Amino acid sequence: MTFTLHVWRQRDRDAPGRFVTYTAAAVDPDMSFLEMLDVVNEELIAKGEDPIAFDHDCREGICGTCGVVINGRAHGGRPRTTTCQLHMRHFRDGDRIVVEPWRAKAFAVVKDPVVDRSAFDRIVAAGGFITAPPGGAADANAIPVPKEDAELALDAATCIGCGACVAACPNASASLFVAAKVAHLGLLPQGRAERWERVLDMTARMDAEGFGGCTNHGECEAACPKSISVHFIGQMNADYLRAWLRRGRRAPQALDVAAVR
Ligand code: SF4
Ligand code: FES
Secondary structure, rough: OOOOEEEEOOOOOOOOOEEEEEEEOOOOOOEEEEHHHHHOOOOOOOHOOOOOOOOOOOOOOOOOOOOOOOOOOEOOOOOOHHHHHEHHHHOOOOOOOEEOOOOOOOOEEOOEEEOOHHHHHHHHOOOOOOOOOOOOOOOHHHOOOOOHHHHHHHHHHHHOOOHHHHOOOOOOOHHHHHHHHHHHHOHHHHHHOOOOHHHHHHHHHHHHHHOOOOOOHHHHHOOOOOOOOOOOHHHHHHHHHHEEEEEHOOOOOOOOOOHHH
């Protein structure tokens, strides 16, 4: 297969960027999108030119580091698919393919389509630690967790922090990412003690980082390679309201999870 690529090239965050056209030739249909870029880069290096920078690590859809906008869609727009898991057989031979970085004020371009997503790390850090008693780990069966809570928490924990939700949102909101992080700790007994402070601190950090607000477009869920549900944003908003009302009061010993659903 042969493709014409229009790739966003930008030397660093302060330099002006522009699209540069390349030909990707002799591409195997079973190559991933990143492997196709590897082939293009080998040719650029052989010619003494600057290879295209792109983020990647696991190439298995797990780490969340890969992520570019392909033909206007985060990760290329295939359901539940990260850029590293997108294969060239899903394109037509001869296609023109546009490759761009995530576009968001909070994600500054580092180089080419690589962006700085450390704002996500700072949001997670703002969430703090869970209260864990010292000593040996408690027997797992000693902490009863309702099945529904466990499944919801695990669903939320599948977020890989890729940032596609931000790139897809017209407001560049990080609400789906933050909601997933708030939920996967707040739903479980081990993370419930800090539930109310956590949602206040993480959403404050999200705003401080320059992400936009959620206006219920739902593009985040559609772009998410892990199918994180916008339901979690509703739950985060409910937690936020309850936390705000509780501010200054002592939290009760046992929190009623069902009451905020
Ligand atoms: S919510 Fe989905 S799209 Fe957003 S960072 Fe997590 S995995 Fe990526
Ligand atoms: S390289 Fe890890 S998710 Fe794509």
